[in-house]
Amino acid sequence: MGSAIRDSPEERPPGRETSEKMPTIRDVAELAGVATSTVSRALSKPDRVNRHTRERIEEAASRLNYVPSSQARGLSSGRTNTVAVLVPDITNPFYFDIIRGTQHQLKAAGLTQLLVDTEESNEMELEALHKLRRSADGFVLAASRLTDAQLAEVSGSQPLVTINRASADAPSVVIDTPSAMIQALEHLVSLGHQRVCYVSGPPTSWSNSRRWKVFEEDSTQRGLEIHRIGPYIPKTTSGAAAADAAVRTGATACIAFNDLLAIGMLQRLRERGIRVPEDMSIIGCDDIFGADFCNPPLTTISSPIEQAGRVAVSMLLSQLNPFQGGTTRRLAVMPTHLTVRGSTGPAPGAQ
Amino acid sequence: MGSAIRDSPEERPPGRETSEKMPTIRDVAELAGVATSTVSRALSKPDRVNRHTRERIEEAASRLNYVPSSQARGLSSGRTNTVAVLVPDITNPFYFDIIRGTQHQLKAAGLTQLLVDTEESNEMELEALHKLRRSADGFVLAASRLTDAQLAEVSGSQPLVTINRASADAPSVVIDTPSAMIQALEHLVSLGHQRVCYVSGPPTSWSNSRRWKVFEEDSTQRGLEIHRIGPYIPKTTSGAAAADAAVRTGATACIAFNDLLAIGMLQRLRERGIRVPEDMSIIGCDDIFGADFCNPPLTTISSPIEQAGRVAVSMLLSQLNPFQGGTTRRLAVMPTHLTVRGSTGPAPGAQ
DNA sequence: ACGCTTGCGGCAAGCGGTTGCCAAAAGTTG
């Protein structure tokens, strides 16, 4: 852009009929007979301009079908009106719900969402954070794979909130799996299970370690025999290997890192003729799409995932506009509970 | 921004320690001892600048941790390097796969994806198209709910490609359900079914009418007794009503608009003690996440959904850069096939 | 050695808005 030629203002290059030039703020100003600055103000700070003038401007704008360029706006104002949401795996239904939540809340605030799939990779996450620095006003990191140090550093330089990843350095919304994990173990124990197994997910996942920790502590306290297998990639396809390993441990019940893994196990066990829940009970985590209609329906730890996404955005917003009331919470804890379905039952041989 | 004060260049407003000013192209130019234009060129058209100079610039850039502002870049170049993808329902697994496909291909091309959920609404779709005109170089409309006229108009003013919505006015990638629909009916007939029912989806969905049309024609030709129920919102929750209605028609087999509906029906039928496939066969459409592990596993029409997303982006790209070889196809047809699982079986009473 | 093509880098004018400052207009007050 930016030709220095200004000789014949009416001259138009031939061709290019595709779309007549888009109207700019200048066009609106001209049509309304005011300066561009007035148009700008009329549109973004309505009180700063006389009502009559404003109406004239608004009419001109709509007559021209004018839409301000968010690019230009961002350039001069410094804000992009965009929030980037980073998820480790866009195909995982768990994140779908988060995405839905963030999308909803962002739209309500008039911001646009930039969705990024980091493919479970620390590097990609870091890179995205870096490259999008200029393009987003803030970030929502769902299940960040960053190290504590990285997180601290990033958080120091740009507004961000994490989901399912507590940190002293960044505001977070965490899903309170521990309490439901205890409910899950309670449930298993009451069904007579003595040998339980935790099927673990990604080693870099904060929730994974958190779930394991609670599992271990609580099971130990209850005097259960505990096993741990994994780590597995949290997809249904890893479920087969997990199922086989689980069977070998001799456990009668498994709690899987997430539903995807649990569902994969269900499929494999069925394939091998191992009955669920008669021979083995399975509990998942998250209550994602599909957990209610798999076979058998999955007993799982339900969490208000979508709400978590919404809360995350709210927290981010209050960080971006420190005024507007709204205490800037550093931590939001979302409650969870055990949803009992068909994949858990009495331990084999229990009376 | 844009204070007119330039008196004391070193003066800095107090506070604002959050993040030191981001480096601009100017800083890089200074550090490398060249003009900003040279930096700009070194970074975007590497051949236009001497190798030695380029290296010096690159080093300076990385030393400063420089990331060009896509906003400013877009403002002057006219391109946003962003493509908006509009889907009717972000929570529908079908679109997940599309999103994944587009995201993948866009990233490969160095573009960013703007995801928009239009909530099955014609108005929202139109509005998004309008508001994002300036923010995106092009659009991918998945299962557009626009009318033909609207689509024609929009398509005339901005680059766009549709998925599952053929149109003379816009390039499209359509999933060839018809051929698989015939496979499905063939499958049912060979199992002895005589009375079949189509469970329809959104009336504004092009694929819905398309599927119904083929269903009707082919069934008639085969001399089957046909029924049609609906329309239903394509979610599992509508499946219950659909199942009840289907049972009342007396049909022994149903083909549902999509898997969501089919899965919902499966659940309801099970609840009512109607066995699938013994008492009734169910066929879905799309082969989404979950179709393989529901109970019973769903016989469905599989489509290369993710690939459709990828192809759509490719077509859009060749529209955006008319050069770069690559015939600008106006239509891509994705093949489909019937995947037989457990939800279909011999017609009740058939020998 | 000279005119010419080429390669490389700089100049500066924008892109389309926003916003600090200011002055004219309008409203208040004594």
Add this chain to the structure above:
DNA sequence: CAACTTTTGGCAACCGCTTGCCGCAAGCGT
């Protein structure tokens, strides 16, 4: 009616980057 305050709208300087046009200098052919 003059002096003073408040509105309201315009001016113009950017925001950070791209790009058309130029000019300088090195490479070339004869």
